[in-house]
Structure formats: structure tokens, C-alpha cells
Amino acid sequence: MNLKRVFAGVAAAATMLGGLALGATTANAADGDQTITINNAQPGHTYTPYLIANLTYAGSTEVDGKQVPMLDVATANDNANGALKAAITAAGLTIPDTWYQENPAAWLATQNADALRKVADKLTVDNLVAAATGQSVAGEDPDSLTFSLPQGWYAITDSNGKTAIVATTINGVPAGQNVVLSKNEHGQANITTVGSVNAKSGNKLVVIEDPSKSVDMADVSAGDTVTYTVTGKIPATADNYDTFGYRLVDTPGNDLTINTTGYTVTVDGENLPEGSYTFGVDENGVATLNITNVNAATLKDFALPGKTITLTYKAQVTGTIADSNIVDNSVQAFGSFATLDNPNGTEVQSNPVTAQSFTNDFTLKKVDASGNPLTGAKFIISKTVDSGTDSETTYYGIYKDGTWSWTVTEAQATRFMDDNASEVTFNNLAAGTYTITETQVPNGFAASFAKPFQITVTRTGDEKVATSLDGSDTFGLVTLDNTNSENPVITVKNVQNVTQLPLTGAAGITMLVVVALLLGGAGALIAVRSRSLKRQLNA
Numbered sequence: 001m002n003l004k005r006v007f008a009g010v011a012a013a014a015t016m017l018g019g020l021a022l023g024a025t026t027a028n029a030a031d032g033d034q035t036i037t038i039n040n041a042q043p044g045h046t047y048t049p050y051l052i053a054n055l056t057y058a059g060s061t062e063v064d065g066k067q068v069p070m071l072d073v074a075t076a077n078d079n080a081n082g083a084l085k086a087a088i089t090a091a092g093l094t095i096p097d098t099w100y101q102e103n104p105a106a107w108l109a110t111q112n113a114d115a116l117r118k119v120a121d122k123l124t125v126d127n128l129v130a131a132a133t134g135q136s137v138a139g140e141d142p143d144s145l146t147f148s149l150p151q152g153w154y155a156i157t158d159s160n161g162k163t164a165i166v167a168t169t170i171n172g173v174p175a176g177q178n179v180v181l182s183k184n185e186h187g188q189a190n191i192t193t194v195g196s197v198n199a200k201s202g203n204k205l206v207v208i209e210d211p212s213k214s215v216d217m218a219d220v221s222a223g224d225t226v227t228y229t230v231t232g233k234i235p236a237t238a239d240n241y242d243t244f245g246y247r248l249v250d251t252p253g254n255d256l257t258i259n260t261t262g263y264t265v266t267v268d269g270e271n272l273p274e275g276s277y278t279f280g281v282d283e284n285g286v287a288t289l290n291i292t293n294v295n296a297a298t299l300k301d302f303a304l305p306g307k308t309i310t311l312t313y314k315a316q317v318t319g320t321i322a323d324s325n326i327v328d329n330s331v332q333a334f335g336s337f338a339t340l341d342n343p344n345g346t347e348v349q350s351n352p353v354t355a356q357s358f359t360n361d362f363t364l365k366k367v368d369a370s371g372n373p374l375t376g377a378k379f380i381i382s383k384t385v386d387s388g389t390d391s392e393t394t395y396y397g398i399y400k401d402g403t404w405s406w407t408v409t410e411a412q413a414t415r416f417m418d419d420n421a422s423e424v425t426f427n428n429l430a431a432g433t434y435t436i437t438e439t440q441v442p443n444g445f446a447a448s449f450a451k452p453f454q455i456t457v458t459r460t461g462d463e464k465v466a467t468s469l470d471g472s473d474t475f476g477l478v479t480l481d482n483t484n485s486e487n488p489v490i491t492v493k494n495v496q497n498v499t500q501l502p503l504t505g506a507a508g509i510t511m512l513v514v515v516a517l518l519l520g521g522a523g524a525l526i527a528v529r530s531r532s533l534k535r536q537l538n539a
Contacts, residue, residue, distance in 0.1 A: 034149060034195065036154060036168050036195055037146045037147075038146075038198075038199055039240075041136070042158075042199060043137045043139060043140055045158050047199075048135075048159075050080075051150070051154055052080045053075050053080065057171065073109045079127045083128060088108070088119055091118035092118070134157075151170060154166060154167075206337055207348070210351050211331050211353055213229070219358055219431040220327060221429050228314075246291040249288050256316070256329055260279065263314070267310075272291075277291050279313075317428075319427075327356060332349060366442070373422035375422050376440070376442035380414065380439055382413070429457065433457075436453055445494035451477075453469060467482055469490075
């Protein structure tokens with residue numbers, strides 16, 4: 001019988017239960033019998049090997065600058081010849097009218113993954129002699145079985161599943177020449193050498209790990225755009241199943257709108273091919289990354305089981321933030337796994353994981369010197385940002401439809417406090433330092449004492465807010481009440497003249513200076529008049 005010598009780097013030497021094996025020749029295996037190991041062998045299933053072809057190491061050749069082992073493939077006997085040719089025909093394939101007719105195993109070794117799988121599914125072993133007694137797992141949990149067999153290519157039947165075609169370990173291949181025999185198909189991602197296969201007809205437990213989630217900005221204002229990074233891991237045990245699906249479902253709170261453009265999806269840092277997943281947002285604003293085509297050719301190089309999926313996307317903080325000033329966003333991972341025993345699939349899920357950002361509120365009240373509410377005042381809010389090279393830029397707040405934006409043009413800033421109101425709340429601002437400037441004082445009150453002042457809001461995680469004034473209010477007209485730390489109250493007084501300034505602190509000193517100046521002026525006037533009167537009397 002003719003032999004067909006094939007390159008191990010370009011021809012398949014094994015299929016497995018439900019698909020194509022990723023195989024590499026073993027280095028310097030011992031003489032005599034070789035091995036085939038069945039991973040995830042199922043309790044109650046019996047696995048039996050039947051020789052279909054002999055495999056012999058036939059030296060090495062150079063391919064793309066590397067030494068690659070060659071194999072001689074010879075169909076084992078006439079019964080194997082008939083079984084293979086019948087399976088090839090049943091699979092809808094045709095062997096060329098060449099010497100391959102006498103050696104169908106050699107022709108099969110040159111075919112692609114789809115052809116190998118189809119033949120494995122159609123292959124019957126009724127006329128073949130078992131090379132070893134069938135084995136089954138003892139106990140209740142899936143385990144591995146190892147057959148010791150003459151070197152070759154075997155059909156291994158599963159009493160409750162699919163037939164595999166898998167190669168034993170190969171004797172004589174030099175160290176360093178262990179190469180992949182063919183591209184891996186889903187289901188065998190952890191198979192890196194010939195002589196091993198994953199059984200996929202059982203229901204081995206799959207645990208979905210909790211994903212992780214982070215946000216690039218912990219302190220936000222309504223209107224800000226933030227970036228979320230979601231990371232999930234596809235279970236390594238997904239490789240034991242015929243098909244699987246993996247989803248990351250991201251549920252934002254009422255305060256977020258997810259952007260469906262500008263996102264990225266990677267597998268262990270490499271971009272996932274377009275068309276192998278979907279990402280979208282439903283009518284409720286929930287975003288879903290769905291790895292839908294796990295058996296597609298575009299994903300075979302990724303060997304997804306056991307690898308990390310990373311989704312990065314942007315979302316805008318809206319003006320409907322909860323009273324807690326917490327911007328919530330949670331993600332949950334789902335997996336669906338189907339086998340011959342359960343073709344409809346079993347879905348498992350992780351716990352939800354939440355990422356949070358925070359906003360802050362504070363209220364400004366306007367009163368007169370006696371503490372009575374005042375109307376008619378207007379305020380703007382601004383912040384100063386380091387622009388680099390020892391320069392700073394001032395941005396003025398624009399508040400519209402519940403969200404903030406910032407401008408360098410003061411005239412465009414929002415004027416806060418309604419005409420008939422005596423207080424206003426600045427909602428959903430990020431932690432930081434802000435300058436409040438009174439641009440209009442109530443009628444009849446002195447504008448010269450209405451000076452800008454700064455307020456600093458700090459927050460660590462979800463702890464209470466800490467708010468403080470910077471002490472720039474030299475007249476003592478601005479006070480802070482932190483009784484409600486989640487909404488502190490700033491009271492700003494207006495006065496009509498200097499006599500209404502507080503008599504404490506810097507304002508008190510100012511008042512004394514003014515009085516001293518007035519007294520000094522009166523004394524000087526009396527002295528002048530006294531000297532004038534004396535001159536008149538002495539004239």
C-alpha cells in the first residue's frame with residue numbers, strides 16, 4: 001500500500017470528540033506503545049479505540065525557516081479502508097481517483113477541520129477490531145482516561161456521544177520540533193500535543209467568575225463623560241462543550257447613558273474580530289456584549305476558553321442622579337453551554353459587580369444683616385484648572401437641563417438664583433474647589449462688600465462629604481453649616497453700609513479702623529476749629 005507523507009505543520013493528524021484536534025508531535029517518546037488521554041471522560045460512558053491508520057515519523061524538512069517533522073500515514077487495513085471511504089462518502093466528500101483510493105487515511109490527513117469533523121461524525125466501526133478494551137470512569141465526577149496503544153491514528157467511540165479520530169503520541173520526533181498539526185477548533189483549546197483529546201458529550205461543571213469593573217473618574221459632575229472598563233474571563237472548562245456563548249450584561253443606573261460608538265473589545269489584549277460579537281443597548285439602556293459565533297473561523301486562532309475578555313466603553317452622566325449622589329453601574333457575566341446530552345444548553349451566571357462614581361450638592365442662602373431672607377441676588381460659579389507651564393485657566397459653569405458644561409467666557413456663565421428666590425442648590429458637582437461670585441446684589445445693598453469666596457468639596461469613596469471655606473471672606477459675611485454633610489448650606493449676608501458688618505474677625509478690625517478714622521477726622525476738625533477761635537479771640 002502506498003504511503004502519503006505529510007507535513008505536521010499543515011496537515012491534520014487528529015480529530016476529536018465533536019471537532020478537530022490541535023495536535024503537536026511529542027519529543028522523543030519512548031519506544032513501543034504510545035498513549036491517548038481522554039480528558040473530561042464522563043461517568044457512565046465507555047470509550048473504545050479502533051486503529052484506522054499507522055503513523056510513522058519520517059524525518060524533518062525546512063518550512064518557512066523552521067525544521068518541521070514529517071509523518072507517513074498509511075491506512076491500517078482493508079476494513080479501515082472501507083470504513084473511512086464509506087464515512088467520507090456519507091459526509092458528502094469525494095476522494096480523487098488517484099492512489100488516495102487505496103489510502104483514504106492519507107487523503108483525510110490533508111483535509112481541513114470541517115471535513116475531518118464530518119468524517120468523524122459519519123465513521124462507523126462495526127467492521128473494525130477494538131485495539132483495547134473499552135474504558136469508563138469510576139465515580140461520579142468527570143475524569144481522564146489513558147489508553148496505551150501502538151502508535152497510530154485511532155477512531156475512539158463514546159458509548160453516549162460522538163466518535164473521535166485522534167492520534168497517539170509520536171515516537172522519534174526531535175526535541176524542539178513539536179508543532180501544531182492543524183488549526184485548533186473550539187472545544188480543544190487546551191490540547192497542545194497529539195495524544196490527548198477533550199470529551200465534549202458530558203456536563204462538566206462550569207463556573208462563571210465574577211467580572212471586574214472600573215471607571216476612570218470617581219468624582220464626576222452631571223454632564224461628564226466617563227470611561228468604563230469591564231473584564232470577564234471565559235471559563236477554561238467551556239472547552240469541554242460542543243458550543244458555548246458568553247455575555248457581559250452592563251446595567252447602568254438612571255444617571256448614565258451608554259455610548260455605543262468608540263468602544264473596544266479585546267481577548268487577552270488582542271482586538272476581537274468584527275462579526276464575532278455584538279455590542280448594543282436595549283430600550284432600557286442596558287448594554288450587552290455577546291460573544292455569539294464561538295465556532296466561527298475568525299475565532300479559531302483565539303482559543304477563547306480560559307481567556308480574558310475586556311470591554312471598554314464611554315457613558316455620559318445625566319442630570320437624573322439619585323439623591324445619594326452615587327452614580328451606579330453594574331455588570332454581570334452569563335455563559336450558555338450545550339452538549340450532546342443537553343443540546344438546549346445550560347446557562348450559568350456570575351454575581352453582579354458594581355462600579356461607582358460620586359457627585360456632590362451644596363445650597364446657597366441669601367440673607368440681610370438681621371438674617372432675613374433676601375431676593376434679587378445673582379451668582380456665578382467657576383473653577384480654576386492647571387493648564388501646565390505654571391499657567392491656569394478659569395472655567396465658568398453653565399447649567400442646563402440638569403447637566404454641567406464649562407466655558408472660558410464669563411458672560412456665558414449661568415446666573416444662579418431666581419429673581420424671587422432667596423436660595424439655590426448647586427446639584428451634582430464633582431468634588432473640587434469652586435469660586436462663587438455674586439454678580440448682582442439685592443437693591444439697596446452695598447456691592448462693595450459682596451466679595452468672591454471659595455468652597456472646597458472633598459469626598460473619599462462613599463464616605464461623608466467634607467466641605468470647607470477658604471477664609472477669603474474678610475468681611476465675615478459668608479458662613480458654612482455642615483449639619484447635613486451631603487448638602488451643606490452656605491449663608492451669604494448682604495449689608496447696606498459698614499455699620500452692619502460683623503464685629504468679629506477681619507470684619508471687626510475693618511469696622512474699628514473705619515470708626516478710628518472717623519474719630520480721628522472729627523478730632524482733627526475740632527483742633528482746627530479750636531485754633532481758629534483762639535486766633536479770633538487774640539486779635
